[in-house]
Amino acid sequence: ELKVEQNPLFLSMQEGKNYTIYCNYSTTSDRLYWYRQDPGKSLESLFVLLSNGAVKQEGRLMASLDTKARLSTLHITAAVHDLSATYFCAVDIENTDKLIFGTGTRLQVFP
């Protein structure tokens, strides 16, 4: 069964701290996507990782992909309140144009 698992599911962290969200998947895909969703809003694309070892950074967020371990990480550096949102990872379903999404990690950053 195809699975995409994120952990933690909920993360409450203090401003200024660092933390990592993990995304494990069971397909053989070498493409992984990270999305952000603010409460009551739609999903916004953050990163597209296209190969083993890919690393992308935007502000305080850095995403990486290890296709051999079937693992992607989203690292948060010096968290700020504006990063509070739910983060989803997704992978391609092989030989299709579909994605399978993780259940999401709800991040809450407090002062």
Next chain:
Amino acid sequence: DAEITQSPRHKITETGRQVTLACHQTWNHNNMFWYRQDLGHGLRLIHYSYGVQDTNKGEVSDGYSVSRSNTEDLPLTLESAASSQTSVYFCASSESFSSGVNYNEQFFGPGTRLTVL
């Protein structure tokens, strides 16, 4: 700028009524998808289309139908609305691998919050 829109944004209906949710994209994407989002279930695929006249069932398609008569639109119809279909519905679109792109980033509409009483 290209975009993907959904209407209505909010809808309240009664059990047994037929409801149609609209999705319109100006990206000229071949692929279009309908998801529902519920607490504890993440995003679940309802139906999808890889092009005009092509439609396919997703993992939670019972009680839903779609049709694709042009590239821009993929309306989602609830044949006879049930309370279990109360949810937030998202439409998304993407390029297709067959068009030569090597990734499948999906772009999402703003969502429709549907309540079935």
